[in-house]
Amino acid sequence: MGNGLICQVCGVEAPTRYVEFYQNIGALFMRFRRSIRGNLCKSCIHSKFWTMTSITLAVGWLGLISLIIAPIFIINNLSRYLTVLAMPRVPRGATRPQVNGQVAAQIQPLMPQIALRLQRHENAADIARELAPPGVTPGQVLVYLSMWQRQHAARAGAPAANVSRPDAATLPQPQPILLDSLMTPAKNPQSVFSSNTIGENQR
Numbered sequence: 001m002g003n004g005l006i007c008q009v010c011g012v013e014a015p016t017r018y019v020e021f022y023q024n025i026g027a028l029f030m031r032f033r034r035s036i037r038g039n040l041c042k043s044c045i046h047s048k049f050w051t052m053t054s055i056t057l058a059v060g061w062l063g064l065i066s067l068i069i070a071p072i073f074i075i076n077n078l079s080r081y082l083t084v085l086a087m088p089r090v091p092r093g094a095t096r097p098q099v100n101g102q103v104a105a106q107i108q109p110l111m112p113q114i115a116l117r118l119q120r121h122e123n124a125a126d127i128a129r130e131l132a133p134p135g136v137t138p139g140q141v142l143v144y145l146s147m148w149q150r151q152h153a154a155r156a157g158a159p160a161a162n163v164s165r166p167d168a169a170t171l172p173q174p175q176p177i178l179l180d181s182l183m184t185p186a187k188n189p190q191s192v193f194s195s196n197t198i199g200e201n202q203r
């Protein structure tokens with residue numbers, strides 16, 4: 001996974017990198033494992049790395065399997081962290097991209113062009129960077145695309161529980177463009193986290 005535009009943890013528009021961090025809490029006969037995988041901004045990478053690694057360092061090793069797993073997690077976290085250290089910081093004043101009617105009206109005429117490029121499997125973030133009209137950020141283009149995709153999926157009868165419907169008032173009417181199979185699915189921020197409780201004698 002390459003470099004993205006929107007942090008999957010805080011939702012801010014900033015340079016992101018893909019990371020996987022793991023945390024283990026050993027409790028003699030149980031262990032509690034937590035992981036995070038996704039495209040994160042530098043601030044979130046920094047905070048997740050330090051939190052998850054220091055917890056693993058402090059209480060990650062208590063238990064037979066934990067004794068083996070904790071160092072593996074720590075080495076993984078450290079090596080992932082070191083490879084992204086040179087990434088750009090979160091720009092000053094960075095915010096969560098919002099799409100109102102005015103912004104949507106500027107992006108809508110670009111949709112045929114965007115859809116064509118998505119169909120060629122070009123990276124959505126790269127397309128957004130190149131085609132964002134003046135006054136619209138690439139992050140807003142991505143948010144618009146993902147709203148449109150969800151609206152399209154909802155109309156196509158996708159499971160309602162997984163679809164949060166966009167505010168109809170802020171969106172132009174969807175056109176019958178071939179978007180559903182073309183878009184990289186927008187990840188739900190919650191989906192980057194996972195946690196498990198595992199018996200110490202289980203793998």
Ligand SMILES: [Zn+2]
Pocket residue numbers: 007008009010011012040041042043044045
């Ligand atoms: Zn972030």
